[in-house]
Amino acid sequence: MNIGIIGATGKAGDLILKEAQERGHEVTAIVRNRTKLQHDVPVIEKDIFDLTKEDLSNFDVVVNAFGTSPDQGQPHIDAARILTKALQGTNTRLFVVGGAASLYVDEDKTTQVIDTPDFPDAIKPMAGGMAKALAQLQNAADLTWTFLSPAVEFDYEGGRTGTYQKGKDHLITNSEGNSYISYADYAIAVLDEIENKEHINERFTIVGESK
Numbered sequence: 318m319n320i321g322i323i324g325a326t327g328k329a330g331d332l333i334l335k336e337a338q339e340r341g342h343e344v345t346a347i348v349r350n351r352t353k354l355q356h357d358v359p360v361i362e363k364d365i366f367d368l369t370k371e372d373l374s375n376f377d378v379v380v381n382a383f384g385t386s387p388d389q390g391q392p393h394i395d396a397a398r399i400l401t402k403a404l405q406g407t408n409t410r411l412f413v414v415g416g417a418a419s420l421y422v423d424e425d426k427t428t429q430v431i432d433t434p435d436f437p438d439a440i441k442p443m444a445g446g447m448a449k450a451l452a453q454l455q456n457a458a459d460l461t462w463t464f465l466s467p468a469v470e471f472d473y474e475g476g477r478t479g480t481y482q483k484g485k486d487h488l489i490t491n492s493e494g495n496s497y498i499s500y501a502d503y504a505i506a507v508l509d510e511i512e513n514k515e516h517i518n519e520r521f522t523i524v525g526e527s528k
Contacts, residue, residue: 318511319343321376323365323383326353328473329414330382332504334358340508345376365396373400374407378511382414387439390446397450401457411454411462412511414503417469417496418444419451420488420522430469430488451520463510464520468498475499476528481506484522491524498525 324330325346337344345359365383373379385392418431431444454462481502502525
């Protein structure tokens with residue numbers, strides 16, 4: 318497949334790019350600064366907020382691994398709006414590296430992770446912005462998308478186990494009762510879903526074992 322990765326120099330984007338390359342996909346890095354890129358791949362050097370249909374519609378999948386600091390939420394909302402506009406009415410699938418804050422912790426879907434007492438205030442802006450970005454996708458017409466929420470503990474230093482469990486809209490835990498996934502296993506899940514197309518126009522989540 319022909320895959321474009323927005324934010325390919327970030328932690329998640331870099332690992333997703335590596336995983337896609339190792340599986341033999343054609344990969345293009347979509348970044349603001351090509352000098353930060355560690356891989357020899359085609360590059361679109363452009364800010365996410367300036368991307369257009371012409372930039373993106375030739376890809377089979379566009380992965381949005383765009384990141385912000387924890388105190389910024391509006392950029393995620395704006396990015397969702399811009400990418401939705403660019404990809405509506407095309408055959409290009411939008412795959413969003415999402416957040417865990419919008420996962421539900423109760424069966425009736427009345428309480429999200431962000432609403433729980435222990436959720437850190439410092440990251441609420443970013444978490445809330447990503448939750449609103451998901452809502453935009455869920456309400457978008459004529460758009461093919463997938464949103465993957467990681468576990469609450471999203472561990473960049475964690476090992477690659479090659480295995481994970483999937484859920485939909487609710488927080489899930491591993492055998493130790495923890496909501497955990499490593500970045501390496503998350504990247505595997507992203508490419509598995511891109512290839513298998515099991516969650517079209519929906520959000521799903523994953524959890525893994527620590528290594």
